[in-house]
Amino acid sequence: LAKTTQPISMDSYEGQEVNITCSHNNIATNDYITWYQQFPSQGPRFIIQGYKTKVTNEVASLFIPADRKSSTLSLPRVSLSDTAVYYCLVGPWMDSSYKLIFGSGTRLLVRP
Amino acid sequence: GAVVSQHPSWVICKSGTSVKIECRSLDFQATTMFWYRQFPKQSLMLMATSNEGSKATYEQGVEKDKFLINHASLTLSTLTVTSAHPEDSSFYICSARDGARLNRLSNTEAFFGQGTRLTVV
DSSP: OOOOBOOSEEEEETTOOEEEEEEOTTOOTTOEEEEEEEOTTSOOEEEEEESSEEEEOSSOEEEEOTTOSEEEEEESSOOGGGOEEEEEEEEOTTOTTOOOOOOOOEEEEEEO | OOOEEEEOSEEEEOTTOOEEEEEEESSSOOSEEEEEEEOTTSOOEEEEEEETTSOOEEOTTOOTTTEEEEEEETTEEEEEEOSOOGGGOEEEEEEEEOHHHHHTTOOOOEEEOOOEEEEEO
């Protein structure tokens, strides 16, 4: 499985756009890039997933360059409730035997 | 949307006793479920893969005799922490994916339960 590297922590203020970058240099052809959000004492929650280029949903955008060796999760106009840990996962998502392995994640703190 | 439910949300037990945690997929069938453990301020650590109708597959370093996994139906997997000790106190989380959608090559997210906080005293 592709190894991922993310910043350990990030600080932001309410209303700002937050971009969290994940490096995955050895991403494989069949690998997808998936981001999860986790609040304290809760299970992770799916945010967004992509394979290449840009994906946008009601919560976030995911930017993936052509070489796919990195990806950036963009959270527009964050609020206090976006304070959480964000995990970048890279793996063969369509493979039913794929085991989701979590890295250290990025702890985002949104300040008033 | 698809939901994975865990029960109980929290449990306190005495050292030496066993605790069972249930994980249910509420509106889809899951031939495979995953069990994770998470210590404070740390990431999720995969413990084992629960396979319906067959033995679970444990990750390296996880004691299979201590963490008993049973996946007796397509919607239920259980994790039993046997002879629990204070060092087993942790947050346990299960996950499942919709196998039918995967078989149709239709992408599907992995759903996680709300987690179970185990405290062994």
